[in-house]
Amino acid sequence: MNRLQVKKTAVLGAGVMGAQIAAHLANAGVPVVLFDLPAREGDKNGIVRKAIDGLKKLEPAPIANKAALKLISAANYDEHLGELAGCDLIIEAIAERMDWKNELYGKIAPHLSPAAIVASNTSGLSIDALSQALPADVRPRFCGIHFFNPPRYMRLVEIIATRTTDAGTLDALETWLTSRLGKGVIRALDTPNFVANRIGVFSILAVMHHTQRFELGFDVVDALTGPKIGRPKSATYRTADVVGLDTLAHVVRTMHNTLPDDPWHAHFNAPAWLEQLIEKGALGQKTKGGIFRKVGKDIHVLDVGLQDYRPSTGELSADVAGILKDKNPASRFAALRASKDPQARFLWAIFRDVFHYAAVQLESVADNARDLDLAMRWGFGWAQGPFETWQSAGWADIARAIAADIAAGHTMSDAPLPAWVLDGRDGVHTPEGSWSPRRKAYVPRSELPVYQRQLFPEAVLGDGSRSPEQSGETLFENDGVRLWRLPAVDAGIGILSFKSKMHAIGSEVVEGVVAAVRQAEHSLAGLVIWHHPPFAVGANLAQVAEACAAGDFAKLDGYVAAFQQAGQTLKYAAVPVVAAVQGMALGGGCEFAMQATRRVLALESYMGLVEAGVGLIPAGGGCKEFALQAAEWAGRTATPAELMALLQPVFMNIATAKVSKSAAEAVDYGFARTTDTVLFHPDELLYVALREARALAESGYAPRASARAVPVAGRGGIATLEMTLVNMRDGGMISAYDYQVARAAAVALCGGEVDAGSLVDEAWLLAVERRLFVELLKNPQTQARIQHMLETGKPLRN
Structure with missing residues (x-):
């Protein structure tokens, strides 16, 4: 090729x-x-x-x-x-x-x-x-x-x-x-609407059909067809508004005009209410009104019966809410089928009809069941494709239920299920491959060389794929991290994966990082920090809040010191450390990535030092790293004014808790370097990071020397940054406490309350940021911000 x-x-x-x-x-x-x-x-x-x-x-x-x-x-x-x-x-x-x-x-x-x-x-x-x-x-x-x-x-x-x-x-x-x-x-295949739109638009039509049949409101249906069943938050009708009601109607017309022999052809029509909205110019989000519209701060929804809008209040019935909490797909579907609740009957009907349609049309729209399922995941944001959902719920039981509903006239079409559906199989996805009615065989994944770069490609249910947690050889493990390797790929490069929820960095992760690096220095040629996203959402705030509540600030000072030591351990390891970043790398997660030898970043990497949101400053080495970057950029004989050219935009990013919207922007903000690698396919991240670590090791990697005699901006720099803060405070853009927090960040970035141009070392810079961090933790306003974040997931402005 x-x-x-x-x-x-x-x-x-x-x-x-x-x-x-x-x-x-x-x-x-x-x-x-x-x-x-x-x-x-x-x-x-x-x-x-x-x-x-x-x-x-x-x-x-x-x-x-x-x-x-x-x-x-x-x-x-x-x-x-x-x-x-x-x-x-x-x-x-x-x-x-x-x-x-x-x-x-x-x-x-x-x-x-x-x-x-x-x-x-x-x-x-x-x-x-x-x-x-x-x-x-x-x-x-x-x-x-x-x-x-x-x-x-x-x-x-x-x-x-x-x-x-x-x-x-x-x-x-x-x-x-x-x-x-x-x-x-x-x-x-070259058929109308191809794979994803063919199945996805039929799914929308099925939802519309059964919405009317069970007399449900559009807001109720969106409550039913969103994350509760593994679909995007925009669910069905909000998705239609986002896509554009005229666009949706055009795709439906294409199906109507080009698929006259489809057994479901009678349903390939836009409902009357949809055509009426289009005639009025209410096309959805692009016209600021469609099925839903905003009235002041409230969301209103079209009520077909009233022929007008009403406040959107859609909620799940108690029966359905209980059924959907069941983690077992087989019993969940059995309960939906048995329930008399209209919402439950609606859910069974929309799943059943999509299963039915996908099974009948698979041979004409896609090469195999895996392609259809992945198309629905990647094109419509479903957590599972229709065949995966069907297989997880018990293939044979669902197939018999569909066949019974076809016989009873309950389905949208009386087309019989294909013979292969009822041939005694357990599903369509197996370790051997996924079923292809066209080939009458199980088809393995593509053997194109590009897919060898995906060490853990996206699996489909039942294909026998091993997760990263089940793979490789474990070298070290504690409650927070696992150090492992893939001997078949590179036995000399270790992989460090965090195990905590959202990969938050608590004491067990901090201890694990240091222990893992020490082991890598002893027995490996390099180390890659990698796990499925997010990379890390920052420090474990629950542990911080617990120590604050106990008034144990000596413990907190020790915790911050240990956190800083973990960052320094990554930075000065005797072997190269490559951070493979995807998704959120916030607060301490960003600081860990910044202090790695090199970064390999997925394009969709969102990095930021966001501590200001909880009334704190970066103290895991983040302020220190930017002070060093400023000195490196300006040169060892830098003047305070030259240092400020880099520090001023950095300071604003920290003070406003700004997060990059891409890996490219992370480089612009200084969270990554221009020498780092940005990848567009996230499943290639581990492969490339392992190669990067190996290349560094093979090129005679030597650990960096700790920075000494670093020029800092000092009091003059702090005063310059304070002028910006005064204008923001007096203009009502920040609160008085925001000012106090941001000033602490200014002090840390400028190397403390010292003369402008003073020469300091890394230990000094770390001590400054740690002292300021702990002082802020003692403030009740910071404690309130931390508690609010833990309870609501949102920042508090106080």
């Missing part, structure tokens, strides 16, 4: 999806030319420039940091088609009109390079039919490439071959999408 090298890309269409696809390509460091029609007036690139500018305002942010925007250039079809000759990948993302796409393909064809891959981001049009508008020599390099919205965050990309697409091209594209863009790639 030839390796795909994408040095430059083009995206055709600067609408919502096109612009965000361009943004994610830019996040990956790939220059992209974003095309659209020429503007009728003024700058001909006006449409595209407006789209690029709009990327700065979207939340969640489609760009990983501001620098990515510089990689997107604006173009229009009248003036710039010649730029396509230098593009290795062209992604068409214009409106879902076959005639418009065909016309555009005719325009671009003369300008394509002989090796360029051309792909359509259509969400449901026939890829084979689209290919006919391209010259014969381009067709082997044409396929579908269906991103899900928002492209940066949604893992799923469906790639769809035509009858003439070159197999090697697909393999190379899948490899590139997986590793470079961090995507979960599913090879979809």
Whole structure:
């Protein structure tokens, strides 16, 4: 297989999806030319420039940091088609009109390079039919490439071959999408709406059908179809509002028009109330009102019976709430089937009909059951795919129940279950592979080399995958950490994993870190800190609150000293320590990562020193590290003014508890270095971190020497930062106590109340931040903030 090298890309269409696809390509460091029609007036690139500018305002942010925007250039079809000759990948993302796409393909064809891959981001049009508008020599390099919205965050990309697409091209594209863009790639069949939308939109239609049948409110249904059953918080109707009611209706019409022989075709229609909302222009979130709308601070929901909105109050019935607390899927489904409660009957009905539909359509939409389940996880945010849910609840029992409901006329279609469903099997996922009706066999995972980089790929229920906790050889373990290794990968590099809830750093983790490093120094060549996200949410506040309540501040001082020592142990270990960061790395977690030898970060890493939120300052080495960074950046003969150029933005980040929105932004904020590695696929994190540690060890790693004679900003720097705080306090942006906490951070960052330009060592800087931290802990206002955070999970402003 030839390796795909994408040095430059083009995206055709600067609408919502096109612009965000361009943004994610830019996040990956790939220059992209974003095309659209020429503007009728003024700058001909006006449409595209407006789209690029709009990327700065979207939340969640489609760009990983501001620098990515510089990689997107604006173009229009009248003036710039010649730029396509230098593009290795062209992604068409214009409106879902076959005639418009065909016309555009005719325009671009003369300008394509002989090796360029051309792909359509259509969400449901026939890829084979689209290919006919391209010259014969381009067709082997044409396929579908269906991103899900928002492209940066949604893992799923469906790639769809035509009858003439070159197999090697697909393999190379899948490899590139997986590793470079961090995507979960599913090879979809060329059928309307492909895999995820076909099953997902049917699921929405089933929910709508049974909402009416059981006379439930939209708010009640969202309470039922969200996290309680493993679906996103936006559930069903809020998801429809976010997607856009007009967009949803368009996808439903596509199913209606292109699937006339589907046994469920009678249900492929938008309900009357949905069409009425669309006619009124109430399209959901983009028009600030749809099924739900905000009235003042309250959320109101459409009531079809009232033909008006009412306050949203949806709640689960006591019966259903009790059933859903049952951890056993088999007994939970049995209870739903047996219950007379309308909410319970509704839940069984929506699960049953999706199971039924997925089983009947599997052969025509996907290669195997694993692809369908992963598509629903990655494209719709389900915790489990429909086949996983079915298998966990007892395949045979559920199959018999569905068959009985089909016979009784309770299902949305009378289509019989496929014979393979009732052949005595226990499920569709096995260690051998996942069932493929098309092949009449269990299909193993892809053997593309890129997947060898995923040491613990996302498992599906029943596939026999071992979790990290069940894998490898344990070298050391206590209540807080496990030190282990994977001999088949690299027996000389240890893996340090935290075991605490949310990987909070309590005394047992601190002790474990030091013990693990000491063992690694004795018997290993390097160490990687890795576990499934979050990386670490900071110090164990419960332990801190307990000591505060007891007034045992000497114990707390000792705890902070031990925490600092653990950070120093990581920093000055005799072997390289690589922090593999994904998800939240907050407070002490951020400090541990900062003090590692090197960091390998997943793009979606959210790092920050957030102690101000609980009335504290970073004291696990965070302030010390930034003081050292400032001196390193400015040089050993730095003036206080030069030091402040770095310390001022750092101080504001700490004072406001700012958290990076990506790994790229973490580098900008100084929580990581430009020499660190940023990965787009989180499942590659451990593989690359182990390689990084091995490379450091093999290159003659020598531990760093402790910093001495470090110039600090001192009193002059503190005074400069205080001026900012005075303005913020007097402007009502911070409270008087926020001021006090932030001033303590200023003192720590500036090296204490010493003369500007004084030379200090690392031990001094640690002592300053520890003293200030413990002083703040003695304050009742900080104690109140800690208690409030423990009770509510939210910061208290006092």
